[in-house]
Amino acid sequence: MDADVIIIGGGLAGLVAANELVRAGERVAIVDQENAANLGGQAFWSLGGLFLVDTPMQRRLGVRDSFDLAWQDWQGSAQWDRLAGPLAEDRWAQQWGRAYVEFAAGEKRSWLHQQGIRFTPLVGWAERGDGRAGGHGNSVPRFHVPWGTGTGVSEPFADKARAAASAGSVRFHFRHRVDGLTYDGGTVTGVRGSVLAPDCSPRGVSSNRDVVGEFELRAQAVVIASGGIGGNHSLVRRWWPERLGRPPEKMVTGVPEHVDGRMLDIAEGSGVRLVNRDRMWHYTEGIQNWNPIWPDHAIRILPGPSSLWFDALGRRLPAPGLPGYDTLGTLRLLRTTPDLQQHSHSWFILNQRIIEKEFALSGSEQNPDLTGRDVRLLLRSRLGKGAPGPIEAFKEHGADFVVADNLADLVRGMNGLTAEALLDYGHLRRQIEERDAEVRNPYSKDAQVAGIRNSRRFLGDRLFRTVKPHRILDPAAGPLIAVRLHVVTRKSLGGIQTNLAGQALGQDGSPVPGLYAAGEAAGFGGGGAHGYNALEGTFLGGCLFTGLTVGRELVRSL
Numbered sequence: 001m002d003a004d005v006i007i008i009g010g011g012l013a014g015l016v017a018a019n020e021l022v023r024a025g026e027r028v029a030i031v032d033q034e035n036a037a038n039l040g041g042q043a044f045w046s047l048g049g050l051f052l053v054d055t056p057m058q059r060r061l062g063v064r065d066s067f068d069l070a071w072q073d074w075q076g077s078a079q080w081d082r083l084a085g086p087l088a089e090d091r092w093a094q095q096w097g098r099a100y101v102e103f104a105a106g107e108k109r110s111w112l113h114q115q116g117i118r119f120t121p122l123v124g125w126a127e128r129g130d131g132r133a134g135g136h137g138n139s140v141p142r143f144h145v146p147w148g149t150g151t152g153v154s155e156p157f158a159d160k161a162r163a164a165a166s167a168g169s170v171r172f173h174f175r176h177r178v179d180g181l182t183y184d185g186g187t188v189t190g191v192r193g194s195v196l197a198p199d200c201s202p203r204g205v206s207s208n209r210d211v212v213g214e215f216e217l218r219a220q221a222v223v224i225a226s227g228g229i230g231g232n233h234s235l236v237r238r239w240w241p242e243r244l245g246r247p248p249e250k251m252v253t254g255v256p257e258h259v260d261g262r263m264l265d266i267a268e269g270s271g272v273r274l275v276n277r278d279r280m281w282h283y284t285e286g287i288q289n290w291n292p293i294w295p296d297h298a299i300r301i302l303p304g305p306s307s308l309w310f311d312a313l314g315r316r317l318p319a320p321g322l323p324g325y326d327t328l329g330t331l332r333l334l335r336t337t338p339d340l341q342q343h344s345h346s347w348f349i350l351n352q353r354i355i356e357k358e359f360a361l362s363g364s365e366q367n368p369d370l371t372g373r374d375v376r377l378l379l380r381s382r383l384g385k386g387a388p389g390p391i392e393a394f395k396e397h398g399a400d401f402v403v404a405d406n407l408a409d410l411v412r413g414m415n416g417l418t419a420e421a422l423l424d425y426g427h428l429r430r431q432i433e434e435r436d437a438e439v440r441n442p443y444s445k446d447a448q449v450a451g452i453r454n455s456r457r458f459l460g461d462r463l464f465r466t467v468k469p470h471r472i473l474d475p476a477a478g479p480l481i482a483v484r485l486h487v488v489t490r491k492s493l494g495g496i497q498t499n500l501a502g503q504a505l506g507q508d509g510s511p512v513p514g515l516y517a518a519g520e521a522a523g524f525g526g527g528g529a530h531g532y533n534a535l536e537g538t539f540l541g542g543c544l545f546t547g548l549t550v551g552r553e554l555v556r557s558l
Helices: 012-023 041-045 056-060 067-078 091-105 108-114 149-167 233-239 262-269 327-336 352-358 375-383 389-397 407-415 425-437 447-455 459-464 539-557
Strands: 005-008 028-032 119-124 143-146 170-174 176-184 187-196 211-218 221-224 280-288 298-302 308-310 345-351 401-404 480-492 503-505 511-517
Touching (some): 056 119, 143 149, 149 539, 352 480, 375 459
Parallel strands (some): 028 170, 221 511
16 A cells, blocks of 8 residues: 555645644655645635634633534524435534534644644634624634734644655655545545646646646545635536525636635545535635736735725615625625626725724735734734735735725726726715714614624724724725725535544445545535534634544544
8 A cells, every 4th residue: 555544635634634643653645736835725825713712812802702602603604404304415514513613612722732823812703793693693703813824724734744754654746636536345445646747836826737647546545635616616606506696707716726626526426425515605805916826816805894885886785794794695695686796896985094903804925914923013013003014005006996085086986997887976975974974972773883883892803903983084084995895716615525533425325435524625524514604713623623533533443
């Protein structure tokens, strides 16, 4: 045999599983279609936020959290409804969801600390929800930001794999594309595929697909940790659900092109059961990267609660279509409203005071203070005057930004970014003035203004993320800023159905001997641990948890 275990994919889930195996003395082969520069996968590019429950960081900021509250939020968000019948798609997904919340409220923080991962004192309040106590959303802030952002999570495991390779316990097979699983008597015994031509492209840059040879590897077990479909718009469109309306004609991309989903179809063609493929997680606050790395490279804005959100026709979005509240609820609103379906964009309108305190950008490269573990830069950029450098760079160079000293000029610039002038100055002005009238008192019937005040009751938001309520059109808070927003493809929420040991299941619902799945390829556990909605900080966490579970199970069973 070439190894004890073959892992398809050098991303976070695969690296975590490999670490567990190497620690137990097993030999691991990691097969990846990209080059060595891409070790760590999508996690490297992320902000790195992790969903944790009842932590010292939360308590220091006055947040009271518990497993019971987190599980209530998870169930309200997941809304699993495919639980009937012997082959229910949500049977294992629901069990994985509960197991993950138990992990997040228990072992997760201490285990991460053992792996060398450290956290900033920042705890964010992501996905604030749809306004229902038992519905979607986080009741309290749970988004814990690590030092190093995504690199601070992925690189410790990548470094362990590199060290194990030097010691002979791990063998990397970069530029090896898996085209099929090999079986012996119904048991998966290895992989076969194509050797791709060498390519020295930097991390994330699209590489060639020139085939120069073939390969086959054998092992006692195979782990599929190949990621999702976010870089493949044709697959996103193929599985786009009717409940989210019509996919936009133009989408931008939040992951490298090699996140192509091809391994999922290969697995299904080999008899592996895939479920919940119509569940996906795409953001509505995407902006085109002015300094792109991969095709249609997009960055997601992580907005505070104060920007006003308008559809393509200039109508203010109703709750829960508020910044930072309900990702898929907003996407559904924008894609199912009949007169909006022909348009692929929406708008934020804000001012300089808001952008300086409330705008953050997702991604390790967009947060040099956190990624570089620079405390002085963190305090200067987050608490000092002016917006953080990456934000200002987008404001200056980004194709989706309009800056003006008055609303008439702003609307003129916004109309200049679309093929047709869709926005009416008087209609926009009336809506903004109506909102501005609501901030003159400490109470309001405006749901967004009430949310801003609620946000500022949380110390973390008051210090770092939520500006004091003020008029958008206040000249002292200017200039005015508009941002054109696009749908940015990101995550698959369905995938290979697995049991609680991480074993991949066949079409009849029984385990496929020798085959396991982890990470996004497994729907972050069971083929859909999130159900219909994510609570954020749960994608990297799902990769960590499924990789750890599969690694431990293989150590036990080999």
